[in-house]
Amino acid sequence: MSKRALSEVDDTVASPAKRLRHDTQQLAYPSPTSAPRGPTPPFQQPTQLISFSYTPERVLEFDDSALRYFVQPPNGAQLGHAYERWNRRPESRPRIDGLLRAFSTVRAKSHPALASGPVGVVSWRGVMTRILTAPYAEERDGWELNVMSVGGVLYFEEFLSEARLEDKNNLEPRQRRQTYFGYAFESYCTADKPGVPNVPQHPGDPPGWGGDVDTNVQWCSVVRTKLGDTRMVIGGEVDCVRDKYTGTTDTFVELKTSLVIRGPQDSVKFEKYSECIARLLLLMIGYRKLLKFYMQSFLLGVPEILVGFRTPSGQVTTTQTFKTVEIPRLVRGKGPHAWDPSVCFAWGDAFLEFLKTQIRDKEERTVWRVAFRPKVGVELRVLDDKEVEGVVAGEERVGFLPQWYWDEVVTEK
Ligand code: 0WD
Ligand code: CA
Numbered sequence: 001m002s003k004r005a006l007s008e009v010d011d012t013v014a015s016p017a018k019r020l021r022h023d024t025q026q027l028a029y030p031s032p033t034s035a036p037r038g039p040t041p042p043f044q045q046p047t048q049l050i051s052f053s054y055t056p057e058r059v060l061e062f063d064d065s066a067l068r069y070f071v072q073p074p075n076g077a078q079l080g081h082a083y084e085r086w087n088r089r090p091e092s093r094p095r096i097d098g099l100l101r102a103f104s105t106v107r108a109k110s111h112p113a114l115a116s117g118p119v120g121v122v123s124w125r126g127v128m129t130r131i132l133t134a135p136y137a138e139e140r141d142g143w144e145l146n147v148m149s150v151g152g153v154l155y156f157e158e159f160l161s162e163a164r165l166e167d168k169n170n171l172e173p174r175q176r177r178q179t180y181f182g183y184a185f186e187s188y189c190t191a192d193k194p195g196v197p198n199v200p201q202h203p204g205d206p207p208g209w210g211g212d213v214d215t216n217v218q219w220c221s222v223v224r225t226k227l228g229d230t231r232m233v234i235g236g237e238v239d240c241v242r243d244k245y246t247g248t249t250d251t252f253v254e255l256k257t258s259l260v261i262r263g264p265q266d267s268v269k270f271e272k273y274s275e276c277i278a279r280l281l282l283l284m285i286g287y288r289k290l291l292k293f294y295m296q297s298f299l300l301g302v303p304e305i306l307v308g309f310r311t312p313s314g315q316v317t318t319t320q321t322f323k324t325v326e327i328p329r330l331v332r333g334k335g336p337h338a339w340d341p342s343v344c345f346a347w348g349d350a351f352l353e354f355l356k357t358q359i360r361d362k363e364e365r366t367v368w369r370v371a372f373r374p375k376v377g378v379e380l381r382v383l384d385d386k387e388v389e390g391v392v393a394g395e396e397r398v399g400f401l402p403q404w405y406w407d408e409v410v411t412e413k
Helices: 002-012 097-108 125-132 162-169 173-189 266-270 274-285 287-300 324-331 341-359 385-392 403-412
Strands: 025-028 047-054 121-124 143-150 153-159 218-227 230-237 252-259 304-310 316-323 368-373 377-382
Touching: 025 341, 047 097, 097 121, 097 218, 097 230, 097 403, 121 125, 125 143, 125 153, 125 230, 125 287, 125 341, 143 341, 143 403, 153 341, 173 252, 173 304, 218 287, 218 341, 230 287, 252 287, 274 287, 274 324, 287 304, 287 324, 287 341, 304 324, 316 324, 341 368, 341 377
Parallel strands: 121 153, 121 230, 252 304
Antiparallel strands: 025 377, 047 218, 143 153, 143 368, 218 230, 304 316, 368 377
16 A cells, blocks of 8 residues: 555656556456356347458458358368468567457448447457456466557557567467468368359369468458447457358357367267267367357357367368357356356456546556456556557557547547
8 A cells, every 4th residue: 555655646746657657456357166246247249330351462451352151171171281382471569450440430430330329448359358268367378458548448459579479470380380270271161152162273282172371361340249338349350151141240150170189080979968079079179268269259249160170180080060159058067177158257347347447537648558467367557658669669659559540539529
C-alpha cells in the first residue's frame, strides 16, 4: 500500500505515463478446477459483420476470393508434400490493422448488427482465445498484451518482443515441418469450389492435393458478439466452409491436425461407445489442446472442427469431426485435467471489467501492457514513452493504432 501511495504523490509533476510507471495492478485467475461462483456471464451467438481476403501479395480485399470449400481429404494423405514449395509469410509484429479496416468499413455502412449498443472490445480472435483460456495456461504459456482505450472502446494487440519474434522466425527444422503439416492438411481438405475435387497442378502432386501452401492467403470473418455486458468485435481466419457460403458462420469449418501416438485403427472398435470415443479422443488430442480448439472456434461461431490425426512423419491416418458446442461435454468431470468453459467466460468477464475500472478516464494515447503469468494471474501497467516508441516501431501510429484509424475515431467525437 505504501508503495502505491508513494507513486501517486508525484501526480502533479509527471505525465500520466510516468505517474503510473511503477504502479502495477494485479488480478488473480480463478481456480481452474472449481465452478465459478454466481451465474456464468452469457456469451452471445456471433453474427458475421463482414468478411475479407488476403491475396498472395498480402493485400487485404473486401471480397471472398480466398474463401475455400471443404472436401474430404484422401486416405493416407502425406502432409510433407511440397514442403519445399511453401511460400512462407515471414513472422512480423501481429498488427490489428486489418481488423480495424474491417471495423471501420462496417461502421461507415452503419451495419444493423452494430445498432444494438456501443462496442466495448475490438480484438483478433486468437488474442481473445488466449485471454479466455488463461486460467488453464501451462507454465510455458506466458505472454503479453498491449491495450488501448479510445472513445470507450478497448483495443487489444498481442505484444511480441524482438526476441520472441526472432524465435518465431527461427523455428527448429522439426517444428517448422510440423507447422507445415497443418497447412498441408488444409490444402488437402479444401477446394476452390464446393464438391469439385482438386486437380493436381504440378507433376508429382498426389490425388486431392489442393495446391501449394501460401500462408499469405487467408480468408477472415469479422463477427459481433457479447460476453456479459461487453459487446465485442472479433476477427479471425476461417479455414473453409462446408457445401455453401451463406454469409453467416453456420457452415464454417476449422481444420486441425493432431499427432497420434497409439494405433489410430483402435478408434474404429470403439465407434459405438461414445464414452470410449470421448476418452480416446481426449487421450489423443490432450485436454489443453482440446480447450484451445474449442475456444478458438466457439469465439467466432465456427460450428465444426475437423481433426486429422497424423503419424510423426506426417501421414494422415484418420479424421474425426467435432461439433464445437459438444466438446465441453466430452471433457466435463473427466479427472484432474478437465476444464470448464464457464470458468473461462467468468474469468473473461472479470478481466474486461478489471480493465474498464483501471483504465477509466486515462489519456487515450496511453498504451497499457498486460502480462499473463501462468497459474498466477495478470499484471497491468502503463508503458513509458520509450516502451511506447517500441510499440509504434517507427510506423505511422498512435500507440499501436494506425494513424488513419486514430484520425477517424478522434474526429468523429
Ligand atoms: O503475425 C503473427 N504473429 C500472427 C498473425 C499470429 C496469429 C495470427 N495472425 C494473423 C492471422 O494471420 C490473421 O490474419 O491475425 C489474423 C487473425 O488471426 P486469428 O484467427 O485471430 O489467429 P489464430 O486464431 O491465432 O490462428 C488462426 C490461424 C491458424 O490456424 P490454426 O489451426 O493453426 O490455429 O491463423 C494462422 C494459422 O493457420 N496463423 C498464422 N498464419 C501466419 N502466421 C500465424 C502466423 N504467425 N499464426 C496463426
Ligand atoms: Ca486451422
